[in-house]
Amino acid sequence: MKQPIKNIAVLTSGGDAPGMNAAIRAVVRACAYYNVKCTGIYRGYQGMIENDMVEMGPRTVKNIVNRGGTILKSARSTDFRTPEGRKQAYENLLANEVDALVVIGGDGSFKGGLALTKEFNFPIIGIPGTIDNDIAGTSHTIGFDSALNTVVDAIDKIRDTANSHNRLFFVEVMGRDAGHIALNAGIGAGAEEILIPEENIGFEKLIDSLERSRNSGKSSSIVVVTEGDSIGKTVFELGEQVKNTMPNYDVRVSVLGHLQRGGSPSCFDRVLASRFGVKAVESLLAGEHSMMVGLLNDKVVLSPIEKAVKSAGNGVDEELIRISDIVSI
């Protein structure tokens, strides 16, 4: 691949996550620190195809470390799935004299980057950015910690009203196929029961658990449910069925929705994003490619990006399921 690298591009792709701006800022400033040019690409791969790029200097990214969303915007690109689209994208990179690319996003975004490497020998490094924390090769993705704080803050508010009325609330949180948000935020918010895709406890066990809760003197209860289906039902079906099974319960359902993706990032995510952004630039300058930056055992490390793309996430921590059972007694 081309060496030396004199111009690094950066884009965000897929669902946005708090901290993406802090990662963009770190990439841009690390480029400035190492005296290489930095090119921002708007709207992910779609912007690459449409040649929607801009040169970025250290002052371009001032006052964004604390902003949610992504100043480079994100988009899904169907054009990029075609060979013609990718060819056009590659030619635009050349036309802008871009030598390497940092992709901030999830596994789908990394796949797009890998295609550029395979087809055009173009070097990329991935930075895991998604609130779902479902990427192999890192214990934490950018945005996960912020989303957890947003979710517990929302459930704290719901609990105020749940307590005031002795109610049972089903609260649906994000996570795609991964229970990380539900499990961590469920423990953090003091949920009585947590339903995650990784562990189908079944409807009967749920009812048992809720009855035990009530009998133990709890006057209100929160059940955190991962989006999609947890025990084979939508959260509304689940609420309805519990209402029918336990008619003296005052059951409510709340779907937290997209507010989980936004907001000012937590300090943890800002620092993580800063470390990841610097590492991505330094890795490219050191000749690395096709790798993902990640946090393992509190250290920033590289791992093959293929692993993140092919593996089914990083699994929930079984210990947390056990902890959840104990502290919700």
Place this chain on the structure above:
Amino acid sequence: MKQPIKNIAVLTSGGDAPGMNAAIRAVVRACAYYNVKCTGIYRGYQGMIENDMVEMGPRTVKNIVNRGGTILKSARSTDFRTPEGRKQAYENLLANEVDALVVIGGDGSFKGGLALTKEFNFPIIGIPGTIDNDIAGTSHTIGFDSALNTVVDAIDKIRDTANSHNRLFFVEVMGRDAGHIALNAGIGAGAEEILIPEENIGFEKLIDSLERSRNSGKSSSIVVVTEGDSIGKTVFELGEQVKNTMPNYDVRVSVLGHLQRGGSPSCFDRVLASRFGVKAVESLLAGEHSMMVGLLNDKVVLSPIEKAVKSAGNGVDEELIRISDIVSI
């Protein structure tokens, strides 16, 4: 009615609202200040029937001024709708030597209190507590200001992701039949369009407005919708129909739900609740009854509670509709 008043009871009823605890605290401490006993009734009129009461002193209410929900809890009572239920309730008040009652809640809660006055000549004073701000006789109900902050904070987060993806979001907020929350939070959150029950703009005007927004260069849009039906549809139907009408829009729907009722009250609501609680006690001690405490022209005043019960809320400020049109240009 009985004079002098030596024991004042307080209850919360109906939907809970941030600041109710601050109001309870003010009632309890005003009683202590004027050397009368104070009796807390749990779970509203249902607790009155079940004799679920406790004596409250100034230290009972410490550290609650900043708590959402209500430490006295709230409940709907079907028993209280029967003459037998009300008779039992009244007898429990007598048995606890309670001489007067402060009711914190909405119009439904006030109706219950008035029944006690009419049937048993028992003095009550109402304090308007509901996030919906739909009570005649006060410019602000307790909880309204806090709910507005919660809603704009949520929409700020949604806007992060809307901006990152150039999306159109329909965000449903609470308000029952009143557009106060939608109108104020919509202006506060910079919504492009606000749908309120008081003004059915119709589907065509909505589409016109959205197209004008897009043509004016806006890359993302937020439409705030009051719960229930605004232009004759649920928010999900509305989103679907807009998607069909404007297929190149990326439309999403978010229902904020019960988190709007919770959370630590704003300073405004804490101060308002403190003023209302003191005024309620002082009014009862001065021989007043069947009145509601309210804020009019920035002054705490009394008005007949019948007015709050019979009138259809206090109407939205037409000026705000106009302001909303101008600042969303």
Place this chain on the structure above:
Amino acid sequence: MKQPIKNIAVLTSGGDAPGMNAAIRAVVRACAYYNVKCTGIYRGYQGMIENDMVEMGPRTVKNIVNRGGTILKSARSTDFRTPEGRKQAYENLLANEVDALVVIGGDGSFKGGLALTKEFNFPIIGIPGTIDNDIAGTSHTIGFDSALNTVVDAIDKIRDTANSHNRLFFVEVMGRDAGHIALNAGIGAGAEEILIPEENIGFEKLIDSLERSRNSGKSSSIVVVTEGDSIGKTVFELGEQVKNTMPNYDVRVSVLGHLQRGGSPSCFDRVLASRFGVKAVESLLAGEHSMMVGLLNDKVVLSPIEKAVKSAGNGVDEELIRISDIVSI
């Protein structure tokens, strides 16, 4: 004065306050709505002298309604206090074809605007923006409500640690010569005692009050103090003296400082700023000048700006002092 008005300038001056950006946005968008040009002036009167101006359209102010600070920045200008400076400023306004000016700031900022009117017959309208709420002619200045929420949030945090250690905290808040912030935030945060410039209770009464608090069973106490001197001492001297007088107290001092000026504005301030901005533009277009927009009895009204400049603020509400005494029992 010149008619018709085709170009309205806007500036922010003096201490910044949350909601100033929402006011700028409303001015800019109202100009667009009424088809007049809008010119932003950077760094207040200093930028006017240095001709630091830019044309602003409705998209220039997108996504700022929720931002603290002021995108037009603020500065103190010594040059503007000289006749030469003001002449230069006026000539720059003419050179930019500006016909009228909206000044967002406090009484000092209004004085500067009035000078332009007196010396050059140039029309201005003022919008009161300061966290201190010390402007005659309006019940609320932009930023006051946001600062109150910031202060109660900070004191809520301090109370956590005060309660855990049974401590007495003196917390200094902003307000210049006015006790509005201290009084409202003190009630909102459940302070045991509130020291404001308008009412010097004296050291003995403070000690009496603290001893009564302790004797009544309170394990921790918060005293809110307005910056400057409240009872003739700095907050540090006060803390020291109380420590010497009541040696078994664990006394701490916290000065909240500049964080009170920042942060995302409350919904109240965003709506207020939107109303004020629209009204300012509409008033200028209607031929008004030398007036200040204000909120009186919940209505947006005009009053002579001279009044705001000459009067010593708007006085604290005596009722609140009384309420504070009662609810802190």
Place this chain on the structure above:
Amino acid sequence: MKQPIKNIAVLTSGGDAPGMNAAIRAVVRACAYYNVKCTGIYRGYQGMIENDMVEMGPRTVKNIVNRGGTILKSARSTDFRTPEGRKQAYENLLANEVDALVVIGGDGSFKGGLALTKEFNFPIIGIPGTIDNDIAGTSHTIGFDSALNTVVDAIDKIRDTANSHNRLFFVEVMGRDAGHIALNAGIGAGAEEILIPEENIGFEKLIDSLERSRNSGKSSSIVVVTEGDSIGKTVFELGEQVKNTMPNYDVRVSVLGHLQRGGSPSCFDRVLASRFGVKAVESLLAGEHSMMVGLLNDKVVLSPIEKAVKSAGNGVDEELIRISDIVSI
């Protein structure tokens, strides 16, 4: 030591930290889960000496997972430093049939626990709870993550006003002798320079750095300073000296103070505290003692409590100093 363990006591000691309540809750509920009694001791070792203890069941700790401070309160105890005090404390433990103790606090608190083990063969386990993160044997102490979020939130607010006025702010944060808070919050808040006790950069290098910042086009700057002295001066002396050296700077100083210790804990701290609390109980039941629970490489592990007591904290991550230099360019 005594086996089997049938009654575990828990106390909090030293400075309070967000998440201590979540840890108490986890200890209490883990005891309930394993069918052993749980005894809460108020006000740390002082309460142990004064026999201020209470039996705690799972419902005793409801709705505290999200509360700052500690419901068991904390206190310094001079009595416990005497052999008589410790003997009295031990006898009270026996009188309450307590078999083992969980100490939540910092190194000073652990020392007290170790004294009980050494003198009376009484088993204890420590849980590291302090915002300073200065305990060897764990990568994160309870409260550290929450404090970081509180600090970046405060600095975000200060930056609003710094930007509006092109100012240079010195912001002092907590940390005792450790720069963890300053370093992480400084990176998170986008500080231009971070002064920590572990690295005395000297006054000249600070001035160089600030001049480089200004020359690179930054209009405002934040310098984060650890409490105590960083380069041999208080933060006020430092501000004064910079003002004298760079007279055209508008320099301000803000000391964040005790608000850093309070507030609702972050999700991270709630989960961490839950894991630590369960592990502490399980370790005691498994016969462990004189150990501290900690997080190393994302796993909850035990390490000898002596290590935490004797070692000088866990050192700042050198990588972060480097990252800070790069992203603040």
